Amino acid sequence: MEKMAKITLSNTRxxxxxxxxxxxxFKAPVLIANVLPVLSGFWLAIYFTNASFMDHLNLFLLTIVGxxxxxxxxxxxxxxxxVDIDTIMxxxxxxxxxxxHFSLNAVLTMGIVLTVLGFIVLLFTTMEATIYAFIGWFTYVVLYTMWSKRRYSLNTVIGSISGAVTPLIGWTAVTSGFHIVPIILFLIIFIWQMPHTFAIAMKKYEEYKAAKVAMLPVVHGxxxxxRQVFVYVACLLPLPFYLGMLGTTFIVIATILNIGWIVLCISGFFMKDDMKWAQMIFLYSVNYLTIFFLLVIIVTLPPFQ
Known part of the structure; x- marks a missing residue:
């Protein structure tokens, strides 16, 4: 019995x-954070085209899964x-x-297989959605990971494109992306990623420095x-007003979120503890994105009968 208990414990571990x-x-938190804008983009496309979500349920599943x-x-x-950077940090x-625990060959094979499978699934949606997914994949894997991350402090700007296309994937699975809503959603995520990533880079300054990754705080202090965080957050202020069709409630809440973030940015010029400020910016940014994209869904939900 004791031996069986040890085997069971070992299997559990x-x-x-x-x-x-x-x-x-899979970087689960990052993956989940990128799926939410895809869902929001799809939902808003259904809303603005006056389509039925249930009629597009299969398309929704293909879009999310792919x-x-x-x-x-x-x-x-x-x-x-x-892997060489991860060994240091x-x-x-x-x-x-x-x-x-996993061999590098197995990890590379897994990454390639998942990529190919994902694109095959997306091809059953629309070509436009597949193209945006490819732009995101190529930007993240090639332009960010393999080219700019270790060389240029602009790596964050380049990498932000990959996250910003996510609502466009969801939207264009339903209808054309030439619409103000998905474009503004793209800009919001693109801009949001700069202060979010800069805050992480400040928090992990010593690790990025040891790994010789050209993050902005490491290169320019x-x-x-x-100052960059403040400028990017300020750029978010006018964007909710371009989504006026989502209603007054949305504009008010989104603007309050932006003003709160601006105030927090300004406080950084007076705080002596840079790490504490960076942690505050990071936590605010995570909650900001979650609240924002849940909000665009909530304000477009049909009224209860």
Whole structure:
């Protein structure tokens, strides 16, 4: 009985370790954060074309599944390519590519297979959605991970394109992307990623410096980074007004979110503890994106009968 108990415990730990490794390999929080704008883009396209969601349920599932698999493939390939950096940085030392739980060949194969499968699924939606997914994948894997991340402090700007196309994937699965709504959603995510990523780079300054990753705080210092954060957040202020068709409630809440972020940015010029400020900016940015994209869905929900 004791031996069986030990085997059971060992199996439980093995499953737990595998799930933890997969979560790390797929960067689960990042993956989920990128799926939400796809969902929001799809939902808004249904809303603005006066279509029925239930009539497009199969299309919705294909869009979400396909885009999620493509993004997972990109994140896995990023893990494969960045193994040397992950070995140095404290927060990434437990990734399976570093611990050796998964071989690098297996990780690369997984990333390629997931990417191909994801694009095959998306081809059953629309060509435009597939093209936007490819733009996101190519920008993240090639232009960001393999080319600019280690060389240029503009890597964040380049990498932000990949996250910003996510609502366009959802929208164009239903209708053409030549519409003010998906364009503004693209701009919001594109701009949002700069202060969000800069805050992370400040928090992990020593790790990025040791790994020789050309993040803005490492190359140009905290003072420059704080000014950049303020400028990018200020650029968000007018954007909700271009989505006036979503109603007054949306504009008011979105504007309050933006003003709150601006105030927090200004406080950074007076705070002596840069790390505390960076943590505040990071937490605000995470909640900002979640609230914003849940809000665009909530304000367009049909009224209860």
């Amino acid at each position: 093995s499953i737990s370790t595998l799930l933890s490794d997969l979560r790390s390999l 885009s999620t698999i493509v993004m997972a493939g990109a994140l896995v390939i990023n893990n494969w390519y960045d 404290e927060r990434t030392k437990k990734r399976p590519t570093v611990t050796g 905290f003072a420059m980074t704080k």
